[in-house]
Amino acid sequence: MEDLKALLMPLLVIFIISAVILTVSALRNKVMFKMGARNVPRRLANTVLTCLGLMFAAMIFSASFATGDTLNHSIRGLSAEYLGKVDIMVMPEGVDFGVLQGHAFTGTEMTNYFDEAESDNVRDSLAELMDTGIVEGVAPAIIENVPAVGPSRLTELSVTLLGFDHQHREGFDPLVDDRGQELSLEELENLGKGHIYINMDLAEALEIGINDQIDIFLSQAGTPLTVAGIYETGGNPSTFSFDAGATAVMALSQLQALRGSGEINYVIISNQGGAIEGAKHTDAVMEVLESALEGTGLKAEPVKQDALDEADEGGAEFSTIFLVLGSFSMIAGILLIFLIFVMLAAERKQELGIARAIGTQRGHIIRLFTFEGVIYALIASAVGAGLGLLISWGGIQALASAFKEMGFKLEFDFTGSGLIISYLMGVLFTLFIVVISAWRVSNLNIICAIKDIPEPPRKDEQSIKLRIKNDLGLKGLLFFVLFVIVLGGVSVQISSQSIGLSANLIVMVPWLIWGRGFIFLQILWAILRKIGSIGFVFLGLLLIARGIQATEWSIYSIGMSLMIIGLCMLARKWPLRLPDRPAYTLAGIGLVIFWLSPVDWHPKGEEMGAGFEMFILTGVMLVMGSVWVIMYNSDLLLKAIMAIFGRMRSITPMIKTAVSYPMSSRFRTGMAVAMFSLIIFTLVYMSSMIASFNGLLDDTDRVTGGFDIRSTVSFTNPITDIEMELQGSDGVNFDDFQAIGSSNIIPTKMRDASGTSEEIPAATQSGNLNDATPEEEWTDLFLEGVDTGYTQNVNYDFELMTADYSSKEEVWEALSKDSSLAVVSTAIVPTKYAQMGGDEIDLVIGEGLFVVEDEVLPDNIFIEVQTYGMIPETRKLQVIGVVDGMALYSGLVTASQETVNGLAGNGNLIPPNSYRFKVKPEKADKVSQLANSLEKHFAENGMNAVVMSEEVKDFSKIQNMFLNLMIAFMALGLIVGIAALGVIAARSVVERRQQVGMLRAIGFQQSMIQFTFLLESSFVAFLGILLGVGLGVATAILFMGEADIEGLKVIIPWDRIAMIVVLTYLASLFTTFMPAYQAARIYPAEALRYE
């Protein structure tokens, strides 16, 4: 989004240039400007509909930006809440602040604690920055996640316990209670051992107050502490989690005494400025720290800046997703703008003809329409940008409730720059389309326009050579250079992202407005017409070859489409001389067959990659092909309709006229049908996709691996032997469980080592990190080690296995027995399809050697794992399986517990911190009770037990809510189609006034006229809707049938589709009701006099 927001200045410049050009042009062509401006209030209903159509670009932009801004703002708010004024944290290498807080390596050389003196060293190194005020505070700290138990045995499983030194609190958030009084750390220290401040969340969770006692579990034995005060704010930094509410603060010295060591595990640093603003000094402080910490085994993490960057990325991702989804609406919007202006021109055909007859140039006509269009664009984009905010606000309100349940406060927000960009984008985008439309409508035959008769087939007025010589000249050539540069920019952008395309196209607007561009475009068009079909075929062939070579579906498909169209157009020429109808019909059928054909029909089809752009291309091409077929064979459709309804005498004349009119106006009907079907296509496809993928989540066992409960325990107080503890327990019956699996984890650096099966040379086995081959960057990832309880009972399947194994059981067994093996998630292996959204993981293994869509995993896929610390351990693990993509609970890289312990070095054992329980089938109804009992029994270990099926359900619920919101956003595009129908209907009433008068004269009742008009709109709407439904369902069946995802059944949500159809139809009926009513009220005597 920041990239998009960088567009502000260029956009403003283009806007100003365009405004200047238009103003100068208006001053030089005052009459044209007056005519254009006076056309705006001429027919209010038309103006409203026109603005409705033109506001779409701005609306989509502003809704997308505001949604992104909201997420950004909310994540920033959250970071400010949990990090407070802490901007940078110093910690040992290999440790992360956050998820795995307090990873227990105590007793090994990998401990995450270090000498408190390091804090002074950090302060010394930052002395200069502290003097200048850039750094406000440097403090030693202990930060641990611990379980806490209250006097009434109420438990809080995850409390951020903070140890602060009262001498180093300057620059950090003070602890303030609900009355605004500051709690003194010095006083706490003076109270002596056994005292603690807690925050209100913890007090509420444990139902305790001041002077009550709580037990915290820094180790197996709980420590009783007395609550000396309760604060509302200031317990920062707490670990990140949506509901990380519970924090507690102790004096550093006392916490150190409790741990039996004078060490600390963090140094926290606060920069000048508040919670958010402080981050701006991050670079300056980090630069100093990085050099100061070199060789100490410590590192500095810019936690605040990282959080803010994440917020920006999250926001940008949101904006992009919505912009991409909105692109369908924008395409439909382009069609509508085009349609509106062509219809406006048709309405004013006679006056334009007369204007041309008395000496008005084509350029004047273009300006006339452009002036009018600019006024619409200025109004419509403002309305659109505002409406976009409203839509985004509505969507956020809907989502906020779901996020609130997770503890995440989603607060609506938008930035001025986002709003201005949306407005400018809207105006310029609309202006561009308006100019193109104006150019097209200016191309009229004067006599035909005055007589209001159809245009004859167009012939090239002048030879291309003559035009280049006479009209283009030197100036034109300069424009040509500019055009090539702009076009170059456009094509580069096409290959990178669709948003850039519109931005670049906008650059062309000033040039086009100036007028010279048109001469060039006309010449270009004439050349294209000359080489047209052969050029299409030739270009198509080139793209096909390129697509196959680069194994890119999009390039190949565009090439094939161009070739299909080109060949059919070519058939219209000598010697075949095929008439338009069979030529376009064949082209349409060809396109539909091609875009719906299975992958294996095409050379290298199985290997070709594709991204989201294929979805957009598929929609556009299928709709285009189908609309051609329908529009060029309308008589067959009419016959079919009459065969069905012809027997109903009372409505026969109405059906006949209602269907004949739209079928004889190919252009406008085709456009309206295309708008409807394009949007309905996306809605149907997306709905089907969601329904089908939801079906996958219904197979809970596949998602959970067959386990029923998952749990984590505190690192500070792990469980020594869970089976033994359960066997002797009163609260939980060990016999209720069929299996218990456990896993331990270790933070590591990983990198791809595929392509060779050689062992790592002994020298690097415990070598330094710097020995790493420079080509492959390390990525910080956790390695999960599972025990046999897990491997023998998990039923996760594999997307891929090496040829050595024939079943999933064999892979899991091998993993448990051989500590040089690993299995990985689909998230870190290459795929031929582009991924959209989601967190990007830097590590990809075996790139170029295989893709997840393959049949067998090669045996040369390796992953190199290295631990942190002064003497890092390194292992090279062979990847023997890629776990099923639906295995949501499987780690990114999984090995055996022995592998993890081996990496810990020196015979250290890393205790498990995560457990999975399989409940006996006969106890299946007691899963929730068992989870509760487990939590109670292991409260002191901080056990958090979750029923996995319920979690999957909740996940699915939130995911659906989000996806539904996206569908609703896409459905906005339907307004385009509906507006188009309204515009067409309103225009038809004016156009057919006399004919309506005649129909009334020969006996059509008022109600019949109204019904005819409604029927006509209904026919167009239904045609578009049904086409969209048909294409959407067909594509869904085809795409998902080919998706190669085990267990994926194509589910078409007919109930939802029916709802979409009915609502769309009703809305279109509503828009056409007024024009139909007006048509019915036409007074025949007046209409027939109308000449």
Added chain:
Amino acid sequence: MLNNDIIDVKGVHKTYDTGKVKVHALRGVDLNIEKGEMVAVMGPSGCGKTTLLNCLSGIDSIDEGEIFVKGNHIPKMSDKERTKFRAEEMGFVFQAFNLLPVLSVVENVELPLLVSGVKQSTARKKAEEILEMVNLADQRSKRPAELSGGQQQRVAVARSLVNEPAIVWGDEPTGNLDSETAMGIMEILRRLNKEKGQTFVLVTHAAEVGDLTDRIIRMRDGVIEN
């Protein structure tokens, strides 16, 4: 009303109020037309010819007076009744032909029958018969735009007669045609009038059209002169 009168008009007044000015289009028209008669209404532009035709046929309302067509008091009928009456008893031929451009010749002709609820196949048969009578059977599948002006007006004539109306109203039926074609149309109308005994009321400027009718009614300033 005499038994043979199909149209009986007494003291009809019609004023157009445009908001700024009032135009007194008909100032007390009295008129009788017999069944089977072919009448031409003539007069200078703006004398109220078309207004009279519109009021008589019920597509326009009157302010005062009585209009009986086939014994039905037109001003007292509701819009719905008038429309139904037109569909069953009247046919129209306009100067601008007013054919539906999106329908073929035969579809245009059969339209009044379909409006009256006639079965599609019967309507088609009748439309083809009447096209035969106006010598356009071979053009039945064409669209109006593919025909000449004279042919289009013949289609309009066929459409006006297809439901065998009692009265055919023609508003400048030859106004858009050259004199030769105009005479051709008039001959057809005359022939059909004689063969079918239908009443024709034609508003026209052309003296030669008037000469072919049974009687000429002359109008000036909203009143009938003769």
